[in-house]
Amino acid sequence: MHKVVINVIIDFDGILSVPNDAMPISGVYKQPVITKLKRREIVVMAGIDDMSSSGYSFDEVQSIAENIKSHTKIQPKIGIVCGSGLGDLANHVTNSDTICYSQIPKFPVSTVPGHDGKLVFGLLGGKPVVLMRGRIHYYEGHPMWRVAVPVRIMKALGITTVILTNAAGGLNPEYKTGDIMIIKDHIDLPGLTGECVLIGKNDERFGPRFPATVNTYDQSLQDLAKTIAEKLGYAKILRQGTYVMVGGPTFETVAESRLLRLFGADAVGMSTVPEAIVARHCGLRVFGISLITDMCPQDYNVSRATTHEEVLLVGERRAKDLQKLVTSLVEQMND
Numbered sequence: 001m002h003k004v005v006i007n008v009i010i011d012f013d014g015i016l017s018v019p020n021d022a023m024p025i026s027g028v029y030k031q032p033v034i035t036k037l038k039r040r041e042i043v044v045m046a047g048i049d050d051m052s053s054s055g056y057s058f059d060e061v062q063s064i065a066e067n068i069k070s071h072t073k074i075q076p077k078i079g080i081v082c083g084s085g086l087g088d089l090a091n092h093v094t095n096s097d098t099i100c101y102s103q104i105p106k107f108p109v110s111t112v113p114g115h116d117g118k119l120v121f122g123l124l125g126g127k128p129v130v131l132m133r134g135r136i137h138y139y140e141g142h143p144m145w146r147v148a149v150p151v152r153i154m155k156a157l158g159i160t161t162v163i164l165t166n167a168a169g170g171l172n173p174e175y176k177t178g179d180i181m182i183i184k185d186h187i188d189l190p191g192l193t194g195e196c197v198l199i200g201k202n203d204e205r206f207g208p209r210f211p212a213t214v215n216t217y218d219q220s221l222q223d224l225a226k227t228i229a230e231k232l233g234y235a236k237i238l239r240q241g242t243y244v245m246v247g248g249p250t251f252e253t254v255a256e257s258r259l260l261r262l263f264g265a266d267a268v269g270m271s272t273v274p275e276a277i278v279a280r281h282c283g284l285r286v287f288g289i290s291l292i293t294d295m296c297p298q299d300y301n302v303s304r305a306t307t308h309e310e311v312l313l314v315g316e317r318r319a320k321d322l323q324k325l326v327t328s329l330v331e332q333m334n335d
């Protein structure tokens with residue numbers, strides 16, 4: 001129970017009402033009990049839902065990580081989140097231990113086809129890694145903090161770098177389906193409209209109240225990935241651009257695609273940004289990559305409907321190329 005003082009309005013008939021702005025920004029009153037009336041102030045005792053930006057306390061995150069550690073001897077240094085249709089990366093992990101999300105108490109579970117819901121520990125490019133074969137999306141009905149809590153859990157497991165992969169729609173007219181885009185920056189559209197993943201009480205043990213997000217995507221990893229991709233012969237399909245996150249689950253209308261392009265985005269998707277923000281917040285190095293699985297319609301005459309099946313299919317087709325790129329990146333990056 002918390003003691004909260006709020007202002008009330010008392011009208012001429014002596015009827016009390018609580019102005020809308022009396023709600024505390026950090027929580028929602030549960031069954032407030034009026035204990036004392038003092039002129040135009042009212043003291044209520046109320047339980048406040050803890051809406052810390054984690055949703056999970058620092059200790060809970062540590063205990064989930066401890067539980068996971070009891071299933072494997074691998075101590076990962078790099079975490080990899082597999083985007084839609086990109087889970088096959090996990091097949092290239094050797095000496096692997098697999099744990100289903102549903103086996104881990106309190107670990108959020110993914111419901112989207114192409115997102116298996118498994119943590120895979122093992123060696124990739126000779127380095128100890130943990131792969132999230134399947135991620136949690138906002139449009140599945142989860143609050144932002146739950147979408148990104150696996151990143152905090154991976155940090156508690158000991159990782160220092162996170163690689164975020166996703167399937168995305170191309171907005172830049174020069175892009176083509178099947179292109180690979182190194183993420184150089186992002187636009188947090190939900191964040192700009194009040195749904196930032198870090199909204200709520202901040203626990204400094206996770207990171208600072210006001211984190212900077214310039215240079216979210218590590219420049220030296222971007223350069224290394226570019227060099228590797230060129231050596232692998234991907235120059236023609238390689239892009240470097242800005243990813244915009246939308247809430248989904250609808251794919252964009254023509255007008256929305258045009259708007260997002262006007263904002264300066266090269267590709268659009270429904271993930272990655274909350275994970276990247278939480279990763280930077282807790283001091284992880286971040287690398288992001290988008291597979292362009294479809295081109296967003298920007299012309300009414302040529303507009304065609306994107307489907308999730310098509311997204312998965314392109315993921316399957318490019319799986320080998322992405323796997324080679326990510327494996328070499330992991331192999332060659334310094335810890």
Ligand SMILES: O=P(O)(O)O[C@H]1O[C@H](CO)[C@@H](O)[C@H]1O
Pocket residue numbers: 082083084085112135137165166167168248269270271272307308311
């Ligand atoms: O971002 P990932 O998880 O790769 O998935 C992308 O693909 C799905 C749409 O087909 C959406 O979830 C979108 O965000």
Ligand SMILES: Nc1nc2[nH]cnc2c(=O)[nH]1
Pocket residue numbers: 167168169170246248250251252268269270293294295296306311
């Ligand atoms: N929002 C959005 N997400 C995607 N994920 C894969 N393709 C797309 C797309 O065209 N739009």
